[in-house]
Amino acid sequence: MDWGLKGARVIVTGGAAGIGLATARAFADAGAVVHVCDIDQAALDALPDGITGTRADMGDAVQIEAFVSGAIAAMGGLDTLVNNAGIAGPTAPVDEIDDADWAATLEICLTSQFRATRHAAAALRDSDNASIVNISSLAGRLGFGLRTPYAAAKWGVIGFTKSLAIEMGSDGVRANAILPGIVSGDRQVRVLTQKAERQGRSFAEVEADALRYTSTGAYVAPEDIAHQALYLASPLGRAVSGQAISVCGDTQMLT
Numbered sequence: 001m002d003w004g005l006k007g008a009r010v011i012v013t014g015g016a017a018g019i020g021l022a023t024a025r026a027f028a029d030a031g032a033v034v035h036v037c038d039i040d041q042a043a044l045d046a047l048p049d050g051i052t053g054t055r056a057d058m059g060d061a062v063q064i065e066a067f068v069s070g071a072i073a074a075m076g077g078l079d080t081l082v083n084n085a086g087i088a089g090p091t092a093p094v095d096e097i098d099d100a101d102w103a104a105t106l107e108i109c110l111t112s113q114f115r116a117t118r119h120a121a122a123a124l125r126d127s128d129n130a131s132i133v134n135i136s137s138l139a140g141r142l143g144f145g146l147r148t149p150y151a152a153a154k155w156g157v158i159g160f161t162k163s164l165a166i167e168m169g170s171d172g173v174r175a176n177a178i179l180p181g182i183v184s185g186d187r188q189v190r191v192l193t194q195k196a197e198r199q200g201r202s203f204a205e206v207e208a209d210a211l212r213y214t215s216t217g218a219y220v221a222p223e224d225i226a227h228q229a230l231y232l233a234s235p236l237g238r239a240v241s242g243q244a245i246s247v248c249g250d251t252q253m254l255t
Contacts, residue, residue, distance in 0.1 A: 003230050003236070004234050007033065009075040011035055011037075011078060011082065012035075013112065014036075014085030016044050019084055019180065019225045020038070020082075022222035022223045022225065025051070026230050028048070030234075037055070038053060041055050054070065054071065058085040064112060065115070068116050069119055072123045080131045080132075080233040081124065081132050081133070083117065083133070085112055087109065089104070089105035089147065090147075091198060109154065109157070113134055121168070121173075124173050125168070125171045127173075130172055130173040131237070132175040132176070133176055134175065134177045136158050138248050140157055140177075141158070141246065142254050145254075146195065157177055174241035174242075176242070178245055179244055180247055181214065183221070183225065184219035184221055209255050213253040214248065218249055
C-alpha cells in the first residue's frame with residue numbers, strides 16, 4: 001500500500017525497541033526517512049538498514065534538544081514527530097511510591113513529549129503534511145491500579161495532545177494520541193512479572209487476568225500501533241486531529 005509518505009522526514013523517540021522500533025520500521029518501509037533516539041546503545045547499534053539513530057536520555061532536557069535539533073538538521077526538516085519514549089514506572093500502592101519514582105515516570109512519559117514537541121514545532125509548521133503522534137496508553141483513559149504515576153502521565157499526554165491540536169491546527173499541524181492496550185513484548189512481561197511477584201501469584205494467573213476484560217482475548221502487537229501511526233501521519237489521515245484513539249482489542253478494564 002502506498003501511504004503517500006515517500007521521502008517524509010520522521011522522528012521516533014524511544015525508537016530502537018518495542019512499539020518505537022515497529023513504528024520506525026513501518027515508516028521506513030513506507031519510504032520515509034527515519035531518525036530515532038534511544039537510551040540503549042546496543043539496541044541502536046542493531047537498528048535495521050534505513051533507520052538512523054542517536055543515543056539520548058529522554059529524561060534530560062539538554063539531550064532532547066540536541067537530538068531533535070540534530071535530527072531536523074540532518075534530514076533537512078520534519079514532517080512527523082512520534083513521541084513514543086516512556087517507562088513503565090513502579091508497580092505499588094500509592095502510599096509506597098516515593099517522589100523520585102513519581103517524578104521520573106512523569107518526566108519521561110509526559111514532559112519529554114512536551115520538550116521534543118517544543119523543539120520540533122517550527123520545523124513542523126514548515127511541512128505541508130505535518131503530524132504529531134503521541135503515544136499515550138489505555139491507562140490514560142481507564143486508569144490503572146498500582147500504576148498511578150504511569151496512568152497520571154498518560155492521562156496528561158491526552159490533554160497535551162488535544163491542546164496541541166487546537167493550538168497548531170491553523171498552522172497545518174495535526175496532533176493525535178494513540179492509546180495502546182496490552183501490548184506484547186519484553187516490557188509487558190516485566191510489568192506482569194512485577195505484579196505477580198507483588199501479589200504472590202503465578203505469571204500465568206496475572207496474564208489471564210490482564211486479558212480477561214479484552215474482547216479479543218489477545219495481546220496487541222507493536223505493529224498494530226505502528227499501522228495506526230502510519231495512517232495518522234499520512235495524507236489519508238489529514239482530517240483526523242485532536243483524537244485519542246485506542247488500539248486495544250476492546251479492553252474494558254486494566255487490572
